[in-house]
Amino acid sequence: MSPPPLRHWLLGLVLSLAVVWAAGALFLDTVQPVARDPAVGRFMPEPGTVMRQRSEGWARTTAGEHGLRSLPGGRLPPGPKVVFWGDSYVEALQVDDAGHMDQVFTRLARRAGLDLAGVGLGVSGDGVLDDLFRLRPYASVFAPVVLHVFVVAEIDEFLPDVPHPGHGEFRSAPEPHLVFDTAVYGTSHLRFGHLVRSLELAGPYRILRKALALDLRLAPGPARPEAQPAPAAQEPERQARLLDFLLTTLRSQAPEPLLVAHIPYLPRLRGGVVHDEDPDAPAAAAVRAACQRNGVDFLDLGPEFRSFRQVTGRFPRGFLNSPPGQGHLNQDGHRLVAEAVLRYVRERRDALLAR
């Protein structure tokens, strides 16, 4: 078969790029352009940009003031607030704005007669250590704050010596200390983010990123996987001392009440059976005990998640395009967190609202 002439290849290249553009715009997660927010000294999603999520869930979220998502009208409410800190679980790109835990909390609180607004500050990849360093810069942005809620899915965020490049790290040696690294966004993201988002170039951008991330192995096999060094196991007493150091430091960053809301990875399907036990239970128990010693409340969402599945048969995680019980919180999961935090607030209503 003779090959097509050059003009057909040139036309084909143009048309195929149009296909890439359309497929990327329809089926890829949008790239989020970021801009430096001088009020808090960090890069955050540019206010007004809409993010579409396709890889998990099928949702649209909009960045508002200071890059915060799901703010009604894009503006921070003026009154007293409950701030939800966290990572991609709070950022919640998988769920439409109205279903985010902070927005559900606001609606439920208003319905309960509480003049409180929920605000979510979640950035994918962030952890408690990042939040610790952000509490002070955000103090004037969020004021007045009634309660800081740290939504924690990975309990090992509290453990020392877990490498987390581009984020806060907790190191145990020589003396316990915290390190903060803010180099989250690559230069290409900062340079091309606006262009990629405004021209809907998610498809070509994905190709470029894959090309740049190519990892060639030309040597003969077998390939040996790189062994990841596991964090050194700590003696219980030493672990308690390290956790005390971390929580004392966290406690000292803000005068408002602090609450750690742990969202364990349950219930989940494994081997055809629904498992209800928390795989991180020992670490969670240690963190809970440390929280109690250091004036930080601890809320375990495990019982809510378990009873929700037992009553409805549904899971708090998983979407139409991701397995039930896996991945990020779905709309049910966000509502369960919001309800649990609201219960916590109502039980301590006088103490919290008297401030």
Next chain:
Amino acid sequence: MPFWRVEFLLLLAASLLALRLSRGPASRRVLLILAGLYFYAWWDLRFLPLLIGAALLDWAVALGLARAGGPGQRRALFLAGLACRLGLLAFFKYADFFLAAAPGSSAWLILPLGLSFQTFSAITYLAGVYAGRLAARANPLDVLCLATFFPTLAAGPIVRAEELLPQLDVLAAPTAGDLYDGFRRFAMGLFKKLVIADRLGLYVAEIYGNAGAYDAASTWAAALAYALQIYLDFSGYSDMAVGVGRMLGLRLPENFDFPYAARNPAEFWRRWHMSLSAWIRDYVYIPLGGSRQGRARTLANILLAMLLCGVWHGSGWTFVLWGGLHGLGLCLHRLWRERSGRHEHSTLSGLLSWAGCTLFAGLCWIPFRAEDLPQARRIIAALFQGGPTHWVHPFVWAALGLTLAAHLLRALGREDALMLRGKRWYAPAALLSLVWLAVIFAAEGFTPFLYAQF
């Protein structure tokens, strides 16, 4: 070295350039051997001596066959060569099954890449020389070139010595037409494998891994998804292998011809993994007596051939069951055809036959995919009464729609348009789009070709 890795594309580009610049088929065969050895060593250098040693053994046995005196000596030599090849395959493929049966045993063996396919191809050489269809090669490089031919090294198609060796003897530099035609097949295979099959595989793994927890609709969707996954994975691989062969200037046998368009089990096996089913027909079924020794013996031969086909896929009972089910299906179809005779299908009977055959093939994939018989049982039970959890990934419907549309186009006589054969101005646009989409939507992580494990 998976075909979609950049390392492979670099190897292919270097091979094509070297073939283009080299003079004469002999030097091109040496280049192909070097490329094949690198292709194999990239996977595991430790098994390279095995590959070369087995090829040299084939060469020596074939030379011995050519020089042997009487038929008894030839037969003994042929059987010895066959025993060496099959013994090697059996050792690596099945020793684990028996060793693992010992209590407390943790022994395990790595199956050398593509050993099954190389063995079958080598047997065609030995059998060809033994039967006098092929001349024994005096030059060991000829046999080494057959054994290390990298487009088919990992998972076929099972290329016969009589198909490949004559082409290698006159191997010319690749032409622009070869390159385009090969690229056309390669791009189609890449899309099938990376975009559709691998994504279906994620869904299938979740439902099979939790057999019995998902409801009947989800389990039916997973059974359907696996039928699509294995077809698109293996036919995608075969498209790439045939395409790479074509780029090198060689014509390799086809492996698939729209198998889910089949209306009976016999037709299914004429369309599914065609190089294997033809090999089994010629080297197992016919030597057993084929259909020449009465009905009972014919049925027994069919059943035995399909059981061997099942066992070839793996040493588990699930593969025995799969092969046995297909053997039974073929036997029943043969009996039915003997009773009712050959006849043209009406539209309705054609549709019913197609639906029945597709359902049969789809259900047979359940034991094939299951890790063991209890898992297969749980999946089959869940088809009728599953658990409380429901999840059907919308991508399953998209993949089903695409596959149905492709089959429909073929049924309407538009196969050339579908396969972008002939002069079509939009072919480059379609092919480049398939490549870009494969880059963008390739599932994360390493997902080897399903048939590379057999």
